Amino acid sequence: MSVTRQLKILEFALAATLRQRGRNFSILLVYTLVIAVLASVLFLTRALREEATLLLSRAPELVVQRIVAGRHDLIPLDYGRVLATIPGVGQVTPRVWGYYYDGLTRSNYTMLGIGADPPEGLALLSGRLPRLPKECALGAGVAGLRGTGPDGDLILVDHRGRTVDLPVTGVFRSDSALLTNDLVLLGEDDLRSFFGLPPDRATDFAVEVRNPQEVETVAAKVKQLLPDTRPITRREILRTYDSVFSWRSGMLLTLFASALLAFCVLAWDKATGLSAEERREIGILKAVGWDTADVLALKFWEGLVLSLTALLCGLILAWVHVFWFDSQLLTPVLKGWSILFPPFALVPSVDLYQLFVIAFLTVTPYVASTVIPSWKTAITDPESMMRS
């Protein structure tokens, strides 16, 4: 088929599409929205995955937790000495951290204890980390929620029900919200006293392994020496984010795949009952000299015009929504029960394969559901038009 011929058939297809302006515009609108929502979720999860990989690239090589009676329990500091004896292990740091439920705002904070010698000059902190007793540094989300900031204070209730007033020395910038949004940093001793943690326990250990190739070996050794522990490697941390944000999983994606399928079934249903008028039109075309291939090309263009336009508009809308407007339409849905939710100011992540699959899954069914139902009428001998 030559280009001129195809262009002329496309011209005819467009004229036919415009003849049913209202109906086709509605289909286009719905189709675009479905693609925009689906693509928004895909772009969002991919961007989160990429950022997780980048931001957590320097997470502890090994985290060792303790499991008692099937639940997480505090880990004895003695275990640290055992860990330090494993060949290949560098620094072993006990970590003290936990969760705090703030009844005032009904939100959950992650409280982190930092050592006596906190790192200086963190670029993403306005102010400084707590150095003196009872000082704290906050994530931007907590500061915003509690209406406080540097030189302000944060009032919490400790494990004995006593009010604790913590002057704020620093607030993490919102650029780092994905990492720090719900954090409350205290000195380690303050945190122990706040939670009532025994002095010989920690929440878990961060273990440095000198040779990255040895991490799995060290983890296996940890499990062998301390059977009631659970070592988590950095690779597993990153793999968690790789798969939890995988676009091949997730209930939302399943829901949208179903929505898309339902849309195609609807389109098919409309198309299979080719109206008498549509059948007549195809019959006339055959009678005046269009052959089956021409008629099918016409139907192909009719399907492609709508689906391609919907695809491109949907993808553009989704991209702008996620990467220019921080997924503002999706966030209320995804936020759920979280009071503290970071702004999704995500960095774009381009995956051409993903785009191609979206294109294939959205355009092909619609074009097929336009072409295939016309097949039977298209292959009928035009003689029937003589008798109609």
Place this chain on the structure above:
Amino acid sequence: MARLIETVDLHKTYNPGKPDEVRALQGVSLQIEEGEVVALKGPSGSGKTTLLSLLGCMSRPSSGLVTVAGRDVSRLPERFLTAVRRQTFGFIFQQFNLLRDVGVLENVLLPLYPQECPVKEMRRRADALLERLGLAHRRHLKVRQLSGGEQQRVAIARALVNAPQILVADEPTAHLDSELAAELLEILGGLRDEGKTIVIATHDRFVYDHPLIGRVVALRDGRLAAEAP
């Protein structure tokens, strides 16, 4: 005159072997010369429309031979049959078979869309035909806005846009009053004078008794009854 269309022992059976089997044509042999105007006459169910569709390459016979300009078209694959039909025949249907919500010009252009003909040439041909048939001033109206006679002329323009050698008309006066019928036959007469071959299926006496008709072929129960000069 050269023999343009020939059929030899033509049979057409619909739904063969089934309870609703219909033997529409049974051994029809016919020759049509170039430049002839032939009327196929017969009552309803005599096989006129079937014969017309076989002559016009609209379908293939169950058995027998159909040649057009010396070429056997009886067993041609659909694509080639369509090409022969496009290049050689122009059809005027009983019900006009126009796209009602489409403009006059677009209806006339319909056969040219899937062809290599450039757009400018398409427009030129269509405009010339509409001018000739007195429809130039109606070209941008939708077909449903036209009268019966005007629709008939649009159908004729569409049939002629490919410059066919043979014109086939199925009951062309069925929906026309006598004045419009006379007008139609006058147009067909003009086309005959240009050298076109015309085959008309009709049971309208006004048509098959008209001086325009060179020969009347009578059909009854799928067979030739008699041929009148």
Place this chain on the structure above:
Amino acid sequence: MIRARRFLALSGLLLVILAALLAQGELRARRFAAADVPALARLGAALGLTDLAIWTEARYTRHPSQADRFTAFQDLPGAFDHFPAGSIVAPPPADPVR
């Protein structure tokens, strides 16, 4: 053939817009990786962070990488996800037996 040309022009334009968005996105990503990631990764290392602070409804949504296999069932076995987070976050992958 004005409609056909217009449609092709429109599709071409949309494609160009999409390509431009993707290209701009790629540039933004590279700038981010070069300029912002080092500081963020350093922050994460300094504080020993293992998870992104997105969903704070429960331990296993706040720290999915630290959650054990059975945490999601702490309400009852086979419980449905009742957080919208579950619609985006799949259950953690099967761990190698440790």
